[in-house]
Amino acid sequence: MQRSSVLNGGDFHRLVVDNITELVALVDHQGNVLYASAAHEQKLGYTPEELIGGALASLIHPDDLDQVGDAFAQCATDGRAALAEFRIRHRDGHWLVLDGGLTAIDDGETRLLLVTASDVTERARRERAEREFVANAAHELLTPLAAMNAAIDVLQCGAKEIPAERDAFLDDLEREVDRLGRLSHALLVLARVQATAEPLRLQPVELCPLLHEVAASLRAGTEVAVEVVCDESVAVLGERDVLERALTNVAENAAAHTARGRILLAARRTGKGRVAIEVRDTGSGMPPDERERAFERFYRVGARGGEGFGLGLAIVREAVRVLNGTVEIDSEPGLGTSVRLALPEAVV
Numbered sequence: 001m002q003r004s005s006v007l008n009g010g011d012f013h014r015l016v017v018d019n020i021t022e023l024v025a026l027v028d029h030q031g032n033v034l035y036a037s038a039a040h041e042q043k044l045g046y047t048p049e050e051l052i053g054g055a056l057a058s059l060i061h062p063d064d065l066d067q068v069g070d071a072f073a074q075c076a077t078d079g080r081a082a083l084a085e086f087r088i089r090h091r092d093g094h095w096l097v098l099d100g101g102l103t104a105i106d107d108g109e110t111r112l113l114l115v116t117a118s119d120v121t122e123r124a125r126r127e128r129a130e131r132e133f134v135a136n137a138a139h140e141l142l143t144p145l146a147a148m149n150a151a152i153d154v155l156q157c158g159a160k161e162i163p164a165e166r167d168a169f170l171d172d173l174e175r176e177v178d179r180l181g182r183l184s185h186a187l188l189v190l191a192r193v194q195a196t197a198e199p200l201r202l203q204p205v206e207l208c209p210l211l212h213e214v215a216a217s218l219r220a221g222t223e224v225a226v227e228v229v230c231d232e233s234v235a236v237l238g239e240r241d242v243l244e245r246a247l248t249n250v251a252e253n254a255a256a257h258t259a260r261g262r263i264l265l266a267a268r269r270t271g272k273g274r275v276a277i278e279v280r281d282t283g284s285g286m287p288p289d290e291r292e293r294a295f296e297r298f299y300r301v302g303a304r305g306g307e308g309f310g311l312g313l314a315i316v317r318e319a320v321r322v323l324n325g326t327v328e329i330d331s332e333p334g335l336g337t338s339v340r341l342a343l344p345e346a347v348v
């Protein structure tokens, strides 16, 4: 076998270090940077030249300094150490989560430390979101259970003998059971769409009948006109149940937040193999920060214990993903909201 000349000498190692996306740095025992690989520029916004001579600690999150310091101390004695996840500041100020390791390199009398680290920001974000989701779900399940327990206690302590009180507490119980049922159902729907890699039965779904059905099922206020505007026989390639769920969730939000004016459900061909579906209302609207978070699971405005759970738009986002589409929200406080879906057109 022919040996490539690239493998000769140190050139190959340099080539590797310059081209991997992991960060590789060499620091002295005080944490001053002696070498930083090219990837630092892309990841942290600093060129290696800007980093060399500086202190690594100046970029590390103050809350993580102790833990990184301990790893340095351990490496100085043992020769190796894990650098558990720690945060480091990008030039533009945002924090990245890195995960890496330290290896001691003896350079004559002095001990240098080789730092290798990879960017796990996205994974850390996902893990945090999962933890929050489970905590939120548990909280949402426990709240009605606590209310039910309280109602049963009061009934057993004598309220069951007084017809008016008994009926009132039975009504409470019924409401809480209903809430638990709706929450369980929403969680199951979310789990189902999240687990779907692709729509199971991709088939043409005609939009005009669907939009009329969704509009007819809406419980909108008496001062709200619900209108449907739809290109003739426009259809998307999708799964009817999933699409209906998504449109119902969006339309129910419009109905819930619109006291007067109108709710428009519209579908039209864009001419680019896509169909644009819009649900527009003249309701309360959302400020930008709310609009940005609206798709998060369990995110909702208003008191817990209200009608919704904050899962409606999370389900919409997942549904649109499995339908190979996109969704976006435009909203103006006081003027109203427009939710737009773009989905692949089916030619029927």
Ligand SMILES: Nc1ncnc2c1ncn2[C@@H]1O[C@H](COP(=O)(O)OP(=O)(O)O)[C@@H](O)[C@H]1O
Pocket (backbone or CB within 6 Å): 249, 253, 254, 257, 281, 283, 284, 285, 286, 294, 295, 299, 300, 301, 302, 307, 308, 309, 310, 311, 312, 313, 314, 336, 337
């Ligand atoms: N059409 C709308 N107008 C005003 N606010 C809306 C609208 N749609 C959604 N929102 C806001 O986004 C939040 C999240 O919506 P959603 O996920 O459907 O949860 P839920 O309806 O259970 O509160 C709502 O609590 C509400 O504050």
Ligand SMILES: [Mg+2]
Pocket (backbone or CB within 6 Å): 249, 252, 253, 308, 310, 311, 312, 313
């Ligand atoms: Mg909702």
